[in-house]
């Protein structure tokens with residue numbers, strides 16, 4: 001991991017306000033921000049780990065646990081909400097037995113809720129990795145999930 | 150290169166393409182098109198062309214805004230109008246190549262509209278379509294018509310001539326031109342752009358910064374994303390003009406990380422600008438120098454607020470701070486800074502190209518020009534639209550949007566997202582401009598417009614937005630952190646049937662406190678969805694609180710599903726599809742829902758064959774049904 005991080009960090013040497021881009025790049029590289037990474041980044045930026053956690057936990061994008069094999073995102077934007085997005089999330093939560101922000105115990109899926117993918121015309125939608133599934137119903141959710149299991 | 154050289158080259162390359170006589174196929178492949186399958190279509194087209202050894206230029210374009218019938222494909226052949234096809238899938242794409250490209254039959258039956266010289270029997274002009282006819286496209290002038298990855302396309306359609314013109318003027322003259330246009334910030338607050346630039350122009354301190362706010366946080370809006378994906382240069386040219394006017398040398402684009410395609414397009418556009426001398430030192434041979442960096446947001450709604458956004462660029466927690474000092478005096482790294490929204494900047498480039506007077510020719514006295522809206526919800530034609538300010542709300546919903554889906558009754562339209570409000574039927578005739586919307590208790594906002602029908606519950610919608618703002622509150626000030634939480638708790642209680650008399654008054658008074666006491670506009674506007682729904686839909690709150698009834702049959706805790714024994718034919722379809730096995734019954738046994746297990750997912754309600762329609766959804770009433778399954782026919 002050290003090696004990987006060194007490569008991530010090198011281009012940011014001396015740049016002002018680089019904390020967030022560094023965290024983003026590190027997460028891109030490692031999939032999440034493990035403790036050792038935070039330690040390493042804190043050393044690089046000559047700041048404390050708590051300072052870094054303070055920043056990282058403020059932003060929804062950063063994860064501190066390892067993500068699952070598939071990123072499952074349920075849209076709860078306004079259009080999806082009025083077309084039944086909450087019902088879809090309920091179904092996913094029930095099927096996978098996780099809540100948004102969590103990963104299933106078999107590391108198959110990580111569940112996230114997001115606000116508007118910009119395909120409101122197809123609401124409600126869920127996205128698995130990069131595939132958009134549109135006009136979802138609870139029974140379609142089960143089918144989609146099964147296709148990844 | 151000088152601008153004349155850039156333009157000459159672009160025009161020459163364009164003409165070569167035109168004269169080649171090669172057909173052009175344009176596929177709308179912005180995010181919305183992609184989710185409807187545009188990339189599949191694109192792949193099929195390329196494969197089919199290769200297979201048949203056909204020579205055609207295939208281009209990915211942005212979104213023309215007809216999101217409800219994506220993917221859209223345009224085919225342009227020499228001496229023919231350009232023809233647009235909607236709802237194209239792989240099969241139709243192959244068909245079109247065979248019929249139109251090979252056999253010259255443009256398939257009017259599949260066509261949506263035609264554009265340009267000539268006409269085609271049975272195919273309307275594209276801009277005569279009801280959804281497009283009332284629109285005036287300034288921000289979206291190129292979206293869907295040009296290759297966003299080819300600067301030449303932008304330049305041929307007048308791009309960068311606004312910048313060239315600005316560079317011939319003094320910064321003061323550019324600011325004057327902006328004032329003449331009457332443009333007001335499209336990011337939400339509606340502050341006059343020219344005046345804002347003037348503050349920053351006059352401020353002392355170097356360097357000065359210009360920031361493009363592309364954080365687009367409203368959870369039902371995607372105008373900025375579409376512009377960045379479909380016409381990034383329009384925004385970038387606007388940035389250059391703004392920077393020149395205020396004297397900024399450094400620029401940032403703060404774009405949500407959730408917009409990967411927009412980020413990619415920006416990256417490409419910036420690279421091309423550098424190559425052409427449109428970015429960097431001595432732009433177009435002048436003494437004006439400007440550099441742009443892209444910063445990705447990290448998922449915090451409050452970072453759309455200007456002071457929070459600057460904190461985030463500086464690498465801190467994105468928390469707002471009190472103003473004054475305003476960014477124009479002390480902004481990013483303590484230097485004079487000007488922040489403008491994506492759409493504002495896309496208008497700037499058009500205004501400098503065509504003049505402030507031209508722009509001011511659209512709109513009302515105080516709200517000039519045009520505004521984009523992301524039209525969604527229970528409306529037939531959803532999509533991205535741009536209309537002149539002052540257009541009646543009714544025209545947007547009925548003429549452009551085609552009315553309510555499935556002929557249900559209109560209930561309300563929500564504008565301004567989490568900071569806005571719900572407007573009821575009797576406000577359908579108001580004019581869409583800053584003043585009228587504010588007077589009605591809502592706001593213009595950045596342009597989310599969600600239509601609600603009789604099956605949407607306004608209390609639920611108010612709760613939804615408050616849930617959003619409460620989660621996104623940064624927690625710095627008490628009224629917002631605690632107040633939104635309290636309001637949310639009350640609303641949640643109401644939607645669960647535990648509302649108490651006095652809850653509405655409590656919401657109103659809390660709302661006022663949060664509105665007046667919050668540090669930034671996140672808290673300041675957070676009560677709006679609640680306040681407007683109480684104002685226009687008091688009776689719905691009363692039904693929830695007093696009768697424990699949700700008239701729209703939305704709030705889960707207040708609705709019950711029943712299987713009507715006289716209608717159930719014991720077909721077992723619902724029983725099999727129930728995800729929680731809450732339906733008892735069997736062959737020739739009338740089904741019964743076990744209410745203690747039912748999660749109200751409505752699956753049974755949806756799968757029950759229409760000819761039986763045995764399942765009902767009710768609120769505030771109980772229907773007598775057997776407790777255990779009884780034999781079919783025993784009912785009569």
Ligand SMILES: Cc1cc2nc3c(=O)[nH]c(=O)nc-3n(C[C@H](O)[C@H](O)[C@H](O)COP(=O)(O)O)c2cc1C
Pocket residue numbers: 333334335336337338339340342345362363364365366367450451452453454455456488489490491493494595669670671
């Ligand atoms: C909570 C909050 C979120 C905001 N989000 C955005 C946003 O996503 N995009 C935007 O352009 N402006 C947003 N604004 C408004 C900005 O603070 C600022 O007014 C705007 O970017 C100025 O640009 P304009 O004058 O061109 O409108 C937000 C404001 C608040 C209070």
Ligand code: FES
Pocket residue numbers: 075076077078079080081115116117118119120121123124125368369
């Ligand atoms: S609200 Fe879900 S895609 Fe827009």
